[in-house]
Structure formats: C-alpha cells, structure tokens
Amino acid sequence: MAQNEIAIDVNNITKSFKVFLDKGSQLKERLLFRKRSRYEERKVLRGISFQVKKGEAIGLIGHNGCGKSTTLKLLTKIMYPDTGTITMNGRVSSLIELGAGFHPDMSGRENIYTNASIFGLTKKEIDARLNDIVAFSELEEFIDNPVRTYSSGMYMRLAFSVAINVDADILLIDEILAVGDANFQAKCFNKLKEIKSHGTTIVIVSHSLGQIEQICDRSIWIHEGLIRAEGPPKEIDLEYLDFMGQKLQESTRKELEEKQQEDESAGQPEEEEQDETPEEKKRWGSGAARIKKIRAYSSDGAEQRIFRTGESIRFRLDYTVKEKVPDAVLGIGIFNRDGVQCYGTNTRIDKLTEFSLEKNGSAEIFLEKADLLPGEYLLDFAIETGDGIPVDYYREAYKIEMISNIGDVGISRLEHKWNI
Amino acid sequence: MNTIKELYAYRQMIFSLVKKDLRGRYKGSVLGFLWTFINPLLQLVVYTVVFSYILKANIDRYYLYLFVALIPWIFFSSSITVGASSVVAQKDLIKKIYFPRMVIPISYVTSCFVNMLLCFIVIFAVIIVTGVGVNFAALLTLPIIMGVEYVMALGMALLTSAVTVYFRDLEHILGIVSMMWMYMTPIMYDKSIVPDDLLPAFNLNPMTHVIECYRTVLYNKAMPDLSTLLFAAGLGVALLIIGCLVFNKLQRHFAEEL
DSSP: OOOOGGEEEEEEEOOOOOOSSSSSOOOOHHHHHHHHHHEEEEEEEEEEEEEEEEEEEEEEEEESSHHHHHHHHHTSOOOSSSEEEEEEOSSSEESSSSTTTOTTTTHHHHHHHHHHTTOOHHHHHHHHHHHHHHHHHTTTGGGGGGGGOOOHHHHHHHHHHHHHHHHOSEEEEEEEEOOOSSSHHHHHHHHHHHHTTTTOEEEEOOOOHHHHHOOEEEEEEEEOOOOOOEEOHHHHHHHHHHHHHHHHHHHHHHHHHHHHHHHHHHOSTTTHHHSSSGGGEESSSSOOOOEEEEEOOOOOBBBOOOEEEOEEEEEEEEEEESOEEEEEEEEEEETTTTTEEEEETTTTTOOOEEEESSSEEEEEESSSOOOOSSEEEEEEEEEEEETTTTEEEEEEEEEEEEEEOOOOOOSSOOOOOOOO | OHHHHHHHHHHHHHHHHHHHHHHHHTTTTGGGHHHHHHHHHHHHHHHHIIIIIIIIOOOOTTHHHHHHEEEEEHHHHHHHHHTTTHHHHHHHHHHHHOOOOHHHHHHHHHHHHHHHHHHHHHHHHHHHTTTOOOOHHHTTTTTHHHHHHHHHHHHHHHHHHHHHHHHHHHHHHHHHHHHHHHHHHTTTOOOOGGGGGGGHHHHHOOHHHHHHHHHHHHHHHSSHHHHHHHHHHHHHHHHHHHHHHHHHHHHHHHHHOE
8 A cells, every 4th residue: 555545544552541539730739649649540542553545434433431532532633642653644624523712702704714723724725615614504694693693503503514614634523413403414414425525534433333334434443442343334333233232231131130139139038028119119010920030032042132123022921920810911011211102012902812820931922023223122011910900010120222223213113115 | 843834834723813812801891902001001000109109219200111111021921820821721622623732822922912012002102292202223123122022921821831731720829920020020120229149130030131121222212232132032032942842742631631
C-alpha cells in the first residue's frame, strides 16, 4: 500500500487514565497529602493499530467503556496517547461536539463564522461556504436572528450544517446521527454518503450498527482496549451481536442463580409466609399450584435469554401442585420496558381443551416467530382456575432480550413487502 | 514551527474569539462598552487623589504621569490574572474539539490588548486637551513598546493559564501576586525614590522597563532609552519562550484534567 494512500495510521497506541480515589487539586492538599493522593491507573487502550485508506469509511464498535470513544478522541488530538503514534494525513473535522463555541446572543450567521473558525477555516473559506451551510440548515429566514431564539432542533441543524460543510479530508463522527427530525436525519445521512463518495475518509463511532453497515466499508470491534476483530461490517457486527448476546446471557444467568440461591436459602418450610413478603406484589394467587421454574429455548434447543427478532422461542414452565387445580388455565403476558403489553394470551383464549393440574409437571408454549423488536421484555406467567381465580400469578417472572441488526422501529415487526 | 503554522491557520478562530470576548464582556450592563474607559478612569481618580493630594508625590501633572503607566499595567495584570483562568473557562471546548490550545490565551491577551489600545484614545485625548502635546518622533516607538509588552503578557498568560489547569489555586494566588507586582513596579511613584538595596529587584522586573519606556515617550516626550527597550524586549522574548515550552508540555493532558 503506497504511503500516500493512507489517511490515518494508528500505530500501537496505549492510553491509561488516572482515576483518583480522592483528588486534591488545592495547594494545601497537594502539599500535605502528597503521598496520599492515591489513584488507580485504568488502561483504556492496550495497544491498538490500524490503518485507514483514503476514502475508506470505518466504524468503531464495542460496548460502553471499551475504548472506542477514547480512540476517536485520540484521533482528533483532543488527547494524546501514552505510547504509540497517530498520523493523520489531511484536514480533520470532527462531528463530536456540535455547535462548539456558539454564542446565544449572536445571530446564526455570526455563529457560523465563530463555529467554523474553530474548525480552522479562514474567513475567506467560510465566506465561500456560507450559502451552502445556510441552505443545508434550512434556516434562511432565521439566519440573522440570535441563536437563543432558535429551537433546539434548529440549533442542532445549524451546528451540523457547519460541521458537515467544513470539507475535511477526514471526518470523525461520534454518535451524531440523532440530529433534528427524521427528515433532517435522512438528509444528514445522505450528505454523509455524498461526502464519502467524494473521497473523504470517515471514522464513525456508533451504537447503531445499522448506520455503520450502510456507510462503512469496514468495522473494527474494540474490546477491552484491544482490537478483537475487524472486517466487513455485516460479519463483524453479527459476531459482535452474538458476543454481546452471550455476555448478557451470562450476566442474567448469574443474576438468576443469585436469585435462586436467595430463594433456596429462604427455605422451603416457610413458603406460604413467603408469599406475603416482598414477592407479594409480584406474585399472588391461592397457591394450590406454583410455577417453579421458567426456561426459554431457542430453535436448536439451547437454553438462552437472548433471541434474534424473528427466531422461534420455546418457553417451558415447571410447576408444582399442592392441591388439584381443576379446569386450569395457563397464561403468558409479554411487556416491554415501558410496561406496554406487547402480547398476551392463555389456554382459554386459545380454546384448548380443559385440563386440570394434578401433580407436578411442566408445560410449554412455542412462539414460532417472535417478531418483537430489539429490547428487553418482561414476561408474566400465570396459572388460573377456569373461572379466573388466580392460582399463581407471577408478574415479571422472566426476562428476555431481543436483538436484531435491522433498523426497523416500533414494538413488533409486521410482515411486509414493498411494491415499487 | 509547526505550532506557528497551525496557529496561522487558526487565525480566524483567534479573531472571532477576540471579537466575541470584546462584545460579550459588558453584555447586559447599562453602560456597556463605556466600562472599558470608566474603569481605568475611576482607578486613575482614586490613585491621583491618594498620591498627589494626600501623600503629595510632588510630581508635575501626576494624573498624566500615572495614567500613561496605569493603562499598560492594567493590560498586563489582567492578562495574567484573568488570563490564567482562560483555559479553564473554555473547558467545554477543549474537552470536545481539537484546535491549537494556544489560541485561547492568545486571543484573551489580544482582547486585553485591544482594550488597552482603546484606552490610549483617552490618554491622547487627555494629552491634547491639557495641552501637554506629543513628540511625534518618540511616538513612533510606541508600537514597539506595546509589542514588547504584548510579548511579555502573552508569555505570562501562557504560563499561568496552563499551570492553572493543574493547580486551580493559582488563580487566587495571582490576585495577590499581581497587586504586589504593581507596587513593586514604578507605576505610582518614580523609580528614583526606590532604595538602592531594592533596585536589583526592580531592574529584574520586566515591567519596570516597559513602564519607563511608556513614560518617557508619553510623559517626558522623549525618545526611550534604547538599552532599556532592548533589555525589556529580551526579557519579553525569554518569557514567551518559557511560556510556550511550558504550555506545550502541559497542554497534552488538558482534556483529562479539566
């Protein structure tokens, strides 16, 4: 690869932050507690190297605190690496902080000059871009009003317009495509694509894998300060999603185990009293039968809590029976994070033949195509009698998470087809 | 060298920060920009009353004698005291966006400098109204003196603004330091009355020479002493170099410390 084709060359950078346990920045504290200002050194980056070719767009992905934003900050030269080198060839513009240096009392036009000057543009260059900036922001009528009279949407539109019109050779973006209304977002997105087609090198940090897949040629997955994988976004993003899924599963399993241990240590004999303790609000009913354990399985039979939108899910509930429950009804309710019920049904609604619970056993409900969109869902399970008296109503009995790399929005995916 | 090139590229930023600072400084106050003049004038009245009426300094036209020294001093002292917190005050910008960090102290000192230039209008008005008159040849050296002072003020501002980031007490310490510095500089009195054993300290003080030059040109209507001016320039350049070196070293961790 010829040297002049490389826009960004990151060579084995490391960065650690001092996390002060109690920091004294006053003279007295500095002098008196010199030895005592203890800190922990937290290594955020442990040696990252990558190159970006001119005109290439890359996405940095990773969970919170993995070091991707730090990497971006090092690229902008807001911070410097402890070791290693970064070479940037060309003018850099960053969409990290929009509207830097905006002064509320100055007009939009004056603020364009101030803001653009912070990106290193001279007056002449700004003059040349002014019309483009104003046109892109769609604020022609308001451009001579003070910025304090702008709505927050207008403010962001103006700020984005300046940043995107800098004509940088390298554009660094941190979670910004959340500007203004949907129309303007689409416009920004198209503008980014246009900029990219003109040969600008782009580095994006985003949680929205969909956006990365649309723009980027390559994804770099940073995990605990190291590059874990890089390659075509479609592949890397999937790998990343899988990894995140497993991780989440582990943590929920741990949570569950702890909960179970608590349950067990609470002791069986007092089970009936237990109904009235904290669990009370989440669980009620006659107690003739109780849901003992809930598990969810994917199509290949593995027990898990993370599912992809559209996958099948099989829930299995084990129950114990103390007294016979005639005409039993089993029910399920699925709620999203906002408490909105996404779906609910029971054996009576589904007109299953009457059955009674006589001894310990288990039951299953199979969702052939769980089209719930990404997010956490809480599940209620219930055993009732035929006339609707709760036997064991268990609220928020189980938690699942849906993941997806398609960017559709809402609660549930509706089967659809476009005709164009 | 790279720094200078980069600063040149960011000249528009310096320009707009200066403009913003000058426009924003007295925003919302009734008298607005007039404060630029009222403030030093009131100080002048106080010092004149104390030193020519009460303490009887016995200096001819004391008000002018003081005025031509006080205005340059106010520029210098505000550059170091308020300039010290200039970087901290812009922390939002520094944490979020890249630009050569020196832009901040430079633009702050520059805006103080512009303020001083405006005050010089008042000085000249006083000189003309009171019929003191000017020596035009000597006046030509005035820009050089101002330049020397600017370099000194900038050197100090770079130093104090960078150190303040790591050590916030400095802002408060500087209040006292600048007051002591003012009394240790022949602003309200003549250098001739300084006791001999203190003279070395006065001679090392870069502001002593600058103030003397201003006074020679504007009050005595004479050409400034070349050696004094050169010495001041040398001290100024030394200060600027130290300031730049310290600032460059310290600025690498600004974003983390702020």
